Amino acid sequence: MINRRTLLTAVAGTGALMAAPSILRAQGAGAGPIRIGALNPVTGSGSPYGSGMQKMILAAAEAVNAAGGAAGRPIEIIAEDTQTNPQAGVLAAKKLIEANKVQAILGTWSSGVSLAVIPLCNDAGIPLFHCSGAPALSTPPANAKGLGFRFQATNDRFGRAFAEICVKEGFKRPATMAFNNASGIGNTEGFRKAWEAKGGKVVESVVYEPNQSTYRSELMKVLAAQPDVIVTGSYLADTTILLREWFQSGQPVRWIIPGWAANPDLIKALGPEVTEDIISVDSVSNEGSPAYAQYDAAYQKAMNQPGSANVYAAMTWDMVNVLALAIEAAGSADMAAVVPKLREVGNPPGTVVSSFAEGKAALKNGKINYDGASSVLDFDQYGDVTPDFGAYFIKGGKLERRYIVKI
Amino acid sequence: MFYAQLIVNGLVQGLIVGLAALAVTLVFGVARFANAATGDTMTFGAYAALIGHKATGSLVVAGGAAVGATALLSLTVYALVFRKLAGRSVVALLVTSIGVGFLLRSVLGIVFGHNQQLFTVPLVRPIRFNGLIINPFDLQLAAVAAVALVGVFLVLYATPIGRRMRAVADNRELALVSGIRPERVMIALWLLVGAVTGVAGMMLGMKTIVSPELGWEMLLPAFAAAILGGIGSPVGAVLAGLLLGVAQELSTPFVGFTYKLSISFVVLLLVLLVRPRGLFGRLEGVR
Numbered sequence: 083m084i085n086r087r088t089l090l091t092a093v094a095g096t097g098a099l100m101a102a103p104s105i106l107r108a109q110g111a112g113a114g115p116i117r118i119g120a121l122n123p124v125t126g127s128g129s130p131y132g133s134g135m136q137k138m139i140l141a142a143a144e145a146v147n148a149a150g151g152a153a154g155r156p157i158e159i160i161a162e163d164t165q166t167n168p169q170a171g172v173l174a175a176k177k178l179i180e181a182n183k184v185q186a187i188l189g190t191w192s193s194g195v196s197l198a199v200i201p202l203c204n205d206a207g208i209p210l211f212h213c214s215g216a217p218a219l220s221t222p223p224a225n226a227k228g229l230g231f232r233f234q235a236t237n238d239r240f241g242r243a244f245a246e247i248c249v250k251e252g253f254k255r256p257a258t259m260a261f262n263n264a265s266g267i268g269n270t271e272g273f274r275k276a277w278e279a280k281g282g283k284v285v286e287s288v289v290y291e292p293n294q295s296t297y298r299s300e301l302m303k304v305l306a307a308q309p310d311v312i313v314t315g316s317y318l319a320d321t322t323i324l325l326r327e328w329f330q331s332g333q334p335v336r337w338i339i340p341g342w343a344a345n346p347d348l349i350k351a352l353g354p355e356v357t358e359d360i361i362s363v364d365s366v367s368n369e370g371s372p373a374y375a376q377y378d379a380a381y382q383k384a385m386n387q388p389g390s391a392n393v394y395a396a397m398t399w400d401m402v403n404v405l406a407l408a409i410e411a412a413g414s415a416d417m418a419a420v421v422p423k424l425r426e427v428g429n430p431p432g433t434v435v436s437s438f439a440e441g442k443a444a445l446k447n448g449k450i451n452y453d454g455a456s457s458v459l460d461f462d463q464y465g466d467v468t469p470d471f472g473a474y475f476i477k478g479g480k481l482e483r484r485y486i487v488k489i
Numbered sequence: 490m491f492y493a494q495l496i497v498n499g500l501v502q503g504l505i506v507g508l509a510a511l512a513v514t515l516v517f518g519v520a521r522f523a524n525a526a527t528g529d530t531m532t533f534g535a536y537a538a539l540i541g542h543k544a545t546g547s548l549v550v551a552g553g554a555a556v557g558a559t560a561l562l563s564l565t566v567y568a569l570v571f572r573k574l575a576g577r578s579v580v581a582l583l584v585t586s587i588g589v590g591f592l593l594r595s596v597l598g599i600v601f602g603h604n605q606q607l608f609t610v611p612l613v614r615p616i617r618f619n620g621l622i623i624n625p626f627d628l629q630l631a632a633v634a635a636v637a638l639v640g641v642f643l644v645l646y647a648t649p650i651g652r653r654m655r656a657v658a659d660n661r662e663l664a665l666v667s668g669i670r671p672e673r674v675m676i677a678l679w680l681l682v683g684a685v686t687g688v689a690g691m692m693l694g695m696k697t698i699v700s701p702e703l704g705w706e707m708l709l710p711a712f713a714a715a716i717l718g719g720i721g722s723p724v725g726a727v728l729a730g731l732l733l734g735v736a737q738e739l740s741t742p743f744v745g746f747t748y749k750l751s752i753s754f755v756v757l758l759l760v761l762l763v764r765p766r767g768l769f770g771r772l773e774g775v776r
Binding site: 126262293294329330332 | 494495498499501502505598602603604605607612613614615622624693696697698700706707738741745746747749750
């Protein structure tokens with residue numbers, strides 16, 4: 083039986099624990115392993131990518147440790163699952179920061195999760211490396227301390243790639259449909275800006291609510307404008323419902339959809355007939371680079387699939403390498419010293435290196451420039467990178483890459 | 490014609506909400522609390538139907554699986570949880586039902602994973618009728634909703650157990666002294682609620698996609714429709730669902746798609762201001 087006294091003690095105890103982390107967090111500089119959190123979407127809508135992302139963090143950390151560790155200390159990875167859900171992501175991030183006392187969090191995926199987790203990282207003064215697209219993650223308040231680093235293209239850049247593809251495919255009357263969140267609207271607004279800059283006009287645009295049982299009215303409005311292509315900022319679940327209802331409407335139109343929604347799961351759900359000729363756009367890895375070859379080998383070993391199956395895993399592979407190189411360059415795991423070194427080891431000028439071992443050796447002779455498996459990994463002032471994009475066409479139930487788009 | 494099409498779209502949306510509201514309102518009427526586990530019980534029904542459909546390819550079997558399994562689950566939850574809490578405050582029951590919902594959702598997530606799953610039914614072209622586009626599946630949906638409603642009605646008004654159920658709903662003490670055994674009434678109620686919830690879950694799952702969060706996200710509109718329809722009124726629940734659906738869709742040319750959800754709550758507010766007992770609710774005497 084809980085009486086008032088035990089309850090009060092418990093409340094006071096909890097309060098003390100919640101206040102404690104600021105003291106407990108004073109760590110990092112000491113000896114022993116450097117603890118890094120791998121916070122990935124192992125379940126939920128990111129699950130097709132999450133376990134691969136996590137395994138590549140572990141594999142890259144192993145490679146770093148095999149090369150003698152960063153700043154003389156081994157890296158220890160503590161893995162958690164965001165469930166692709168902001169609440170679960172925040173709980174896991176709290177645990178990583180307060181219980182495990184990690185020095186950095188790597189590999190959050192959906193924008194909702196990254197936006198929810200980054201304030202915790204700001205408070206703790208540790209960097210967040212993520213694969214999210216929302217433009218809001220570049221600027222304050224989310225990135226007020228410059229601790230957020232994005233290894234994926236922003237939604238804005240995705241929008242620019244969509245516009246390039248529209249030009250290349252000769253579309254004249256694009257319409258947009260966006261899921262009502264930062265990422266969805268980011269895609270379609272990025273597209274609108276780029277398309278209008280080319281002198282084009284968007285014939286209709288609709289922002290729709292999540293979790294509706296039907297999107298027929300939304301589709302009706304867009305289709306009434308007689309577009310020749312619909313550009314979306316959408317996710318898998320809503321795209322599934324949208325495309326099914328569109329197909330039933332019988333009005334021919336082409337679709338340009340981000341790669342995280344137009345993926346093999348979508349084809350599996352709807353079948354080849356509905357998905358035929360959809361253009362799926364995703365950032366592509368830095369294929370052909372020496373870093374990519376190493377990543378590809380590691381991915382094959384861990385997942386029994388080619389590395390090209392998971393662009394986000396290439397990003398998490400780079401996350402560990404860049405972080406380890408920055409720690410090596412700073413000579414300590416104190417994040418206040420490490421974060422400014424991230425751009426130094428990632429951006430030109432400097433000796434181009436493709437792995438931690440190579441970079442560690444080259445650092446002895448001066449500045450380095452890590453060219454990654456996911457992109458050449460040059461961070462701009464916002465901590466964003468600019469990867470290339472691939473235009474994939476769905477043909478007979480298979481995604482075929484037709485060409486690369488550089489923006 | 491544009492508005493007629495919006496009305497059709499709204500009716501479809503409303504049917505799904507109405508079915509869920511029917512389950513909510515039945516518990517509300519007889520057991521006297523807001524069952525927040527309704528949404529997750531629907532999800533359970535959707536998964537049961539999915540398994541039935543995958544195993545046999547027959548939608549009838551899927552429907553049977555949804556009804557049977559969900560009715561059983563509903564009864565189990567009653568026997569293990571709500572029966573023990575009989576006579577506790579409404580808040581205690583509400584909070585407990587939220588807990589039951591959490592448990593169900595998590596177990597479904599662990600067992601089936603969080604990836605979306607679909608009923609693989611062949612896609613059919615819609616029927617065009619004077620420029621109106623009507624999807625054959627929506628007609629089936631309407632038929633299923635009508636059958637569910639008639640079924641609930643027959644049970645409530647044409648069977649002895651239904652009469653007892655209504656007696657308990659009206660006045661539990663009076664029913665007791667008249668020799669009605671509430672235990673049996675409750676068992677019948679939870680089986681009926683489970684069956685309706687299972688059907689609602691399956692229809693929602695067929696219309697959209699099946700994931701562990703499917704029903705949870707349906708809960709708020711279902712509650713709104715149950716309240717609007719008059720708590721405890723089965724017809725009210727379904728009609729209110731339709732009304733909210735149509736109001737939402739008709740509002741979109743004026744307020745856009747992002748604000749249509751709030752419109753249904755404005756409608757709810759207005760109706761309750763004019764008619765606090767809901768559309769079909771009865772005035773309750775002060776005891």
